[in-house]
Amino acid sequence: MNSDARLLRIHNDCPGATWPPGTLCVFHLGDAWVLRAAVDFGLGDLVLVRHRFPDQHVTLDGDVITVWPRPREAP
Secondary structure (H helix, E strand, O other), rough: OOOOOOEEEEHHHOOOOOOOHHHEEEEOOOEEEEEEEEOOOOOOHHHHHEEEOOOOOOEOOOOEEEEEEOOOOOO
């Protein structure tokens, strides 16, 4: 994990957040959200996170789900 990542306490820092079962940590890496699990996430987990971030690109890569930042608008 990058040393610049800020680890979030899921229950305290994200009130009302619903993360997939088995999520070990949720953190920011730059402007992206990253979820890590002990085992691979499934498609249902991906759908859950996409529902939480409907206007952002969300990808699944085994035990990592990434919520990519929105594209920045040109000045």
